[in-house]
Amino acid sequence: MRKFSMVLAGLAAAVALPAQAKVVELEESAFVTRDTKVVSADLREAWLALTQPGSWWNSAHTFSGDSENMMLTPQAGGCFCERIPENDTAKTVGLAGSVKHMSVILAMPDQALRMEGALGPLQSEPVTAILTVTLAKAGDGTRITFEYAVGGYMRFEVPGIAQAVDGVMSQQLGGLAELLGEIEDPDAKPEPESAGPEEEAAPEGEVEGPTDTEEASGDEADEPSDEEPEAKIEPKITVDEAFGDLVEDQ
Secondary structure (H helix, E strand, C coil): CCCCHHHHHHHHHHHHCCCCCEEEEEECCEEEEEEEEEECCCHHHHHHHHCCHHHCCCHHHCCCCCHHHEEECCCCCCEEEEEECCCCCCCCCCCCEEEEEEEEEEEECCCEEEEECCCHHHHHCCEEEEEEEEEEEECCEEEEEEEEEEEECCCCCHHHHHHHHHHHHHHHHHHHHHHHCECCCCCCCCCCCCCCCCCCCCCCCCCCCCCHHHHHHCCHHHCCCCCCCCCCCCCCCCHHHHCHHHCCCC
């Protein structure tokens, strides 16, 4: 069986990357990732580039090791597929193969592309996965959003695989944005202003004490908060476990 070393290395890198967006929903057997970029290209340019994944898909996340083998037919029922070139040797004639990554279920030029299919290590799991790509005007450019919703039984710890998949999707969108020319989001909210200088210390000899309000509050400040701390999503799945069925033991 062909060894998918580039795929493994790619997923490992994705797990280590800082998230461009985030896992926006996380359930016991489902998750949703969402990633957004703004590019200088107009809607038509963005659509044409989107439908030619060979020019921006990361080769590390292919079975053949070369993104030029990726192809997409942007029509309902069309295939987002990959060619596996034949590998001839001195003794044998190689046979070509192929991979079906996703099927197109909606194609609205210059607006939206929706495909169904489990990517990467999820391909071996009985899950339903939908990738929705939307294009929208953003100033003189285009805002591109990837939303990937996955649900169903999977033999992975969901928080870990969700973070890994989000890293991969961010990486793919990053490749498309780089091709089209990424720009700042014109609708992005400005960063909050930094806090002012600290209050001056009390003059020597004076002891800072609680205000009347603080004294009235008594021990309220020491009471535990009812709000639970936000749970951190940490990867709990290894790359070898994710692609274990595709790697040849040496």
